[in-house]
Amino acid sequence: MGNMTALHRWSIAAIVATGLCILILNLAVGALKPAADIAWLDIAGEGGAALLSLMWTFFIFNSRPAGWVTRLLSGGLAFIFFSYWQDVLDEFIQLPAHVHWDHWVESGSMPLGMILLTLGIYHWHREQRAINRQLLKRERIFREHRSFDALTPLSDARYLREQLALELQHTQQPVSLIMIDLDCFDHSRRLLGSADGDRLLRELSELLVLNLRQKDLLCRYAGDRFAVVLPATERLIAENLGRELKQAADHFAFKTRRGETHRVTVHTGLAVSHHDSADSLIERANRCLLQSRSGQPRVA
Amino acid sequence: MNGYLADQAFIPAHHQPAVLIDLIHDQGIDLNRLLRHTGLFQEQILSGEARLSPHGWLQLIHNARRLLPDPELSFRYGQRLFPGHYGAISALLGNAGNLHDALQVFTGFSKLVFPLLGARLTVTDQHLCLHWLDSCGNGSEHRFVVEAAMAGLASVTRWLSGERLPWAFQFRHARPSYPEQYQVHLGDTLYFDGQLDAMILPRHYLESPWPGASTIAWRAAKQQCQPQLDPLAGGDSFRLYLYRQLLQNVASPPSLQQLANPLQCSPATLKRRLRDQGCHYQQLLDQARLHQAIHWLQFHGYSTEQVARQLNFTDSTNFRRSFKRWSGLTPAACQRALAATMGSLYPA
Structure with a gap:
């Protein structure tokens, strides 16, 4: 996703148009003040505030997808901008005494903007909590945006190693690691095409997350291989979880773009820590995975 | 010219390079940034007219790696x-x-x-x-x-x-x-x-x-x-054509002068051309001799002495010294590493 601004071009146009309208209205009814009457310090202060509030609005637009929270935040900041903007124009333009709308623009839009912004921040907070809940099984305690995988909404093998090392260091209880591998994914990708192949991996990752506990962590190891860290988990429980994950994947009826069903089968490999390092645990889980794969009849 | 050159534009951009362009495009990355310094334009690629040199393709790979620093990309x-x-x-x-x-x-x-x-x-x-x-x-x-x-x-x-x-x-x-x-x-x-x-x-x-x-x-x-191939070099690049000349006569390899003769150019010109392809004569010669030595050691089970004789070294001490210079390893150490590689293919 490159630039978010394109999504909001109508909102941006509305803000610019309103700003221009205020300017034109001021020029139409008022008269320019003589240079001697202009207070430059006020202009610098109010103009700076107007400029900053406008910049914040654009930052919001640039970083957020469209939606309620975005509308509240940007709307609030826009009204704050209008208030300062009228304030700045007052410094240049003398309006006749019978005109009152400028007070409404100046003093009315500031509280309105503040209320919208407050509502926006409140909902932003709730939205963030929802996102955190969603990310929980994908990133556990740490957030490290450099470790995001390019293809799926999971973290990569580097993050897996870091988290596994932390987990092994801090706990006396056994840590289990499950490796999950798609059967003949190379074949599937050629049959499905790259776009559907990539989507298959993304959707499978969603499915696997749904079958995990709150404390577990799912990463994409590489290619079509996923890794699940199960903190403080005995072998028996881990074997059960592994079976559940395999069953879930075996029942996954992936739909291609043409609406056809493409079934997948997976193999799993489990390793439970016995004072090993992250690397040796990963290696043992991988070896177990290979054994389970070579033991199965080949599916062409 | 015998064999294609690094800066010779002959690769249709809508063939192998386009696969990379598609891959990057699928990630939502701006194509203009990907094509920077490659001399390519989107419209040109779509018309099927654009040709890319190996260097241009390498530039494309360089850009792709910078825009998508994902180890899985390759x-x-x-x-x-x-x-x-x-x-x-x-x-x-x-x-x-x-x-x-x-x-x-x-x-x-x-x-x-x-x-x-x-x-x-x-x-x-x-x-x-x-x-x-x-x-x-x-x-x-x-x-x-x-x-x-x-x-x-x-x-x-x-x-x-x-x-x-x-x-x-x-x-x-x-x-x-x-x-x-x-x-x-x-x-x-x-x-x-x-x-x-x-x-x-x-x-x-x-x-x-x-x-x-x-x-x-x-x-x-x-x-x-x-x-579509070259009458002399076949499907090889200029650099590989010369490498194969050296490899085929690895016991008594042709000198720079002898390589230049059939190409109808002076040794100085050949030197410059090789530099444009990212190498020089001695490097190619060392490579050919190292590769041939390894093939004999790894696949034909020759001893160090046999390889030294085949490569026309006067004695095996001399050969060991040269081998170490080419590869950083002694022939014996290299042979042990190779044996480990081959052994794993046929577990007992």
Whole structure:
């Protein structure tokens, strides 16, 4: 996703148009003040505030997808901008005494903007909590945006190693690691095409997350291989979880773009820590995975 | 000119380079930034007119790696590369009747199938070894190029043969910080810090027939590909053409002057041309001698003394010293490492 601004071009146009309208209205009814009457310090202060509030609005637009929270935040900041903007124009333009709308623009839009912004921040907070809940099984305690995988909404093998090392260091209880591998994914990708192949991996990752506990962590190891860290988990429980994950994947009826069903089968490999390092645990889980794969009849 | 050059624009941009462009585009990355400094424009590629030089392609790879610093990129690129939609050469690869046919495409037609690397096939009683060779001075992109080529060949041979071939992989570079990509995309038999970029397989896979191939289509495609090659250098680059000249006469290799004679240019001109291809005479000569020595040690079971004699060294001490200079290892240490590689192919 490159630039978010394109999504909001109508909102941006509305803000610019309103700003221009205020300017034109001021020029139409008022008269320019003589240079001697202009207070430059006020202009610098109010103009700076107007400029900053406008910049914040654009930052919001640039970083957020469209939606309620975005509308509240940007709307609030826009009204704050209008208030300062009228304030700045007052410094240049003398309006006749019978005109009152400028007070409404100046003093009315500031509280309105503040209320919208407050509502926006409140909902932003709730939205963030929802996102955190969603990310929980994908990133556990740490957030490290450099470790995001390019293809799926999971973290990569580097993050897996870091988290596994932390987990092994801090706990006396056994840590289990499950490796999950798609059967003949190379074949599937050629049959499905790259776009559907990539989507298959993304959707499978969603499915696997749904079958995990709150404390577990799912990463994409590489290619079509996923890794699940199960903190403080005995072998028996881990074997059960592994079976559940395999069953879930075996029942996954992936739909291609043409609406056809493409079934997948997976193999799993489990390793439970016995004072090993992250690397040796990963290696043992991988070896177990290979054994389970070579033991199965080949599916062409 | 004998063999294609690094800055010669002959690669249709809508062939192999476009696979990378598509891959990057799928990630939502701006194409103008990807095409920067390659001399390519989107409209030109779509019209099918644009041609890219090996250097231009390497620049494209450089840009792609910078825009998407994902260690999986080379492997995903490789897996999409072959057989591809590159006209006759794709038909040739797609109709390979066995592994030998498929490997011939890479050894004899590298100009058409993957111009950044050439390949040399060695077959002994027990093994086959496909040795990948730098065609145009890939420089800092060499690792990416090798990863893509190996992932591509492993993937296409698996697709065409219908089974997972148990390749062993040997790399000149050190073990990278992302071994999981090699493990999942290539396999578990991996050797880093080696002397060759090579893929090794038990010999019996070479002739076993593949399903779905058409002999007629294969022959017709070969007829169509042949005229696109160079009469002297075949599918090789200029650099590889000279390398093969040295390799064929490795016991008494031709001097720079002798190489220049049939090319009708002066040694100075040849020197300059070689520099443009990212190498020089001594480097090519050392490479040819090292590679041949390793082939004898690894696949033919020669002793150090035998190799020294074959390469016309006066004594084996001299040979050991030279070998150490070429490879950083003594022949004995190298032989031990090779034995470990080969041993894993045939576990007792």
